[in-house]
Amino acid sequence: MELHVQGTGPAAPFLSARDLFETEHDLSLPVRVRLRDDPDERTWAGHYDDRHVLNISRRAASSAMARELALHEFAHMARYEEDHPSHVQSIEEALYLALAGRDVERRKLAHCFQIANHMKDIYADDITLSVGPGEKLLSYLESSLAAAIADRARATPRDDFERVTTGADPDITAVNAAFALALAERNDIIDEDHRLYDLADAAAVDAPSVDADEFRTRFRELGHDPDPSGYRRHLVQATRSYVDGDGPAAD
Known part of the structure; x- marks a missing residue:
């Protein structure tokens, strides 16, 4: 699973979520994590022909739930790829x-x-x-x-x-x-x-x-x-x- 974290902020929660996700699942398309400045930015995933994009605020990325939020969005990406x-x-x-x-x-x-x-x-x-x-x-x-x-x-x-x-x-x-x-x-x-x-x-x-x-x-x-x-x-x-x-x- 290819993962790129873009923007200034913690990468560890996303890498940890990827490692956990890969114990049983994988994604065909690369994932780009975009860290947003707006603290009220909701966490959401966009799906494109050549990539997935995880949008998340820096505040959420620094929270205790960061790994779980990322894992949840990776799961959405997996469902999208399997045409669920x-x-x-x-x-x-x-x-x-x-x-x-x-x-x-x-x-x-x-x-x-x-x-x-x-x-x-x-x-x-x-x-x-x-x-x-x-x-x-x-x-x-x-x-x-x-x-x-x-x-x-x-x-x-x-x-x-x-x-x-x-x-x-x-x-x-x-x-x-x-x-x-x-x-x-x-x-x-x-x-x-x-x-x-x-x-x-x-x-x-x-x-x-x-x-x-x-x-x-x-x-x-x-x-x-x-x-x-x-x-x-x-x-x-x-x-x-x-x-x-x-x-x-x-x-």
Whole structure:
């Protein structure tokens, strides 16, 4: 696996991630790591005919999660090279199939893209967690979800609905929580008494129109080797479930 780190900053996390990745996988195309000045630059990978490009801020490259972030992006590159349906299926096409004839809020549409990216991440992290430990990823999922949930005590139960979280959009926060649990359970990196379960419960209470358990099951049970039509069908179903959601079914 050919790796080039461009820009001033640490190279060690990327070299370490490469060594770990190469224990079970390889990439045909070279990887260029571009260290960005903007501390808020998100970490993302670009795929081209002759190379992959990993874009990451210097701050992220110097963080405790740097190796894990790089390993995660290498996994996306591997899925792209193998033409995995999750990485070559057009999200726009799937959303068009799912939402044709529907009037969808702009925020909901943005959330649908995020759900599609969660499905891509599930398949990338099947690779990530097959070669590396999951402790840091689990801590990252926990802290990210906690940051999206308000630091206020759970409201006393009452007949009318009262939010127990504030700030982040409650609907997509509930889906994000379902994704985090699904990823952890799918790869067996979480204990049943982990705090992530309590955080996910709080997120679900604030999103009565979202069936969080359904999304958790949907993400966790994604087939490991889907065909293109099957994957597209799952993406369409997930999109419709979110947009048309009426919340959990009554017992």
